[in-house]
Amino acid sequence: MAGLPGMLVAAPRNLALAVALCALIAFVRPVLEHSVYLGRLLALPPPKDLPQPLGSPRARMHDSWHASRSGGRRHEGVDIFAPRGTPVRSTTEGLILRRGSNRLGGKVVWVLGPGGHRHYYAHLDAYAHVRSGERIQPGAVLGYVGDSGNAKGTPPHLHYGIYTPSGPINPYPLLAAGRVNDARSPRPGGKP
Numbered sequence: 001m002a003g004l005p006g007m008l009v010a011a012p013r014n015l016a017l018a019v020a021l022c023a024l025i026a027f028v029r030p031v032l033e034h035s036v037y038l039g040r041l042l043a044l045p046p047p048k049d050l051p052q053p054l055g056s057p058r059a060r061m062h063d064s065w066h067a068s069r070s071g072g073r074r075h076e077g078v079d080i081f082a083p084r085g086t087p088v089r090s091t092t093e094g095l096i097l098r099r100g101s102n103r104l105g106g107k108v109v110w111v112l113g114p115g116g117h118r119h120y121y122a123h124l125d126a127y128a129h130v131r132s133g134e135r136i137q138p139g140a141v142l143g144y145v146g147d148s149g150n151a152k153g154t155p156p157h158l159h160y161g162i163y164t165p166s167g168p169i170n171p172y173p174l175l176a177a178g179r180v181n182d183a184r185s186p187r188p189g190g191k192p
């Protein structure tokens with residue numbers, strides 16, 4: 001009883017199914033690839049030293065971890081001062097968790113890095129071309145130094161925080177260790 005009319009109906013159905021399958025594969029494949037990468041990222045040991053995210057000789061930082069802040073808060077990170085617009089680079093590889101804004105941090109970017117550590121870059125003047133879910137390499141530009149959020153009107157700086165699965169940690173010793181490594185590594189054109 002299928003006959004011709006039945007086939008005419010079936011063909012568009014098959015086509016629709018094929019299109020739906022292609023769309024599903026296109027959707028699922030990056031999700032699967034991301035899941036594999038996410039698993040690898042979480043299993044990686046967290047870094048013992050980190051490059052300075054501004055990488056600029058004009059950047060200044062000191063250890064202000066847990067310094068008092070308004071409302072009885074403690075400073076959960078370090079502030080790195082540099083001219084407005086200085087590029088802010090990811091200290092690690094990872095996935096962009098969020099590019100957005102909040103009251104204290106202003107324009108912020110969250111990066112999920114090795115060992116499940118979340119890296120928080122705040123007070124940005126502007127974002128770079130990054131989007132949530134994107135996979136990034138160390139040194140990827142996330143945004144630019146500014147004074148957004150509760151830093152409005154203060155000298156432009158990056159607020160950099162690291163949150164482990166068991167709470168925030170002081171980024172300063174890791175950055176200081178990274179600075180020692182930078183100084184030890186031979187520079188292009190320098191004497192060995």
Ligand SMILES: [Zn+2]
Binds near residue numbers: 077078079158159160
């Ligand atoms: Zn800060």
